[in-house]
Amino acid sequence: MDCTRCGACCVAPDIAALDKPLGMRCPHLTADNLCSVYERRPQVCRDYAADEVCHLIEAPTLEERVQKYLALFGLTDEAESIRQRGCSSMRKARSG
Template sequence: MCGKPDNKIECVMCGACCIAFDISVLGKKAGEPCAHLTAGRQCGIYENRPWGCRGYRPDELCVLFSSLSEEDKVRLLRKIYGV
């Protein structure tokens, strides 16, 4: 079953979470790509990322979003989380 600790969902490196959400400590507004998001869709400051980024965990939505365009992923994340 999804959501159990032994069934951890791996990041699909779509970058949507690094675009959709506001990261105030980095001066990043919701809907804008993070300045630390690399071309390979990885966090350029992963070891030193802020608390808000550390708290985000890939979930079933990430898996469902894997077939969507970047624009649609961000739009849906923002709608689901009300940002």
């Protein structure tokens, strides 16, 4: 399956290598949903491959795709809590 460059994988999951909390936009994700550090991205990002989840979360906007991703994995409440606290790092999100 080819990547659709939708950006959901750079927002929905937490990414420890980037200290990026669940449901928060990666600071390296550009306005057009591309990675600004693509050549230097961490291994976890390099290893990620588009799969059936990409089709399951298809939606017109990035926010809708992220919400569908979080719901699919039962993470909506946790992500909302992190967002409300305004956690800028995964470590802070996990400690709160």
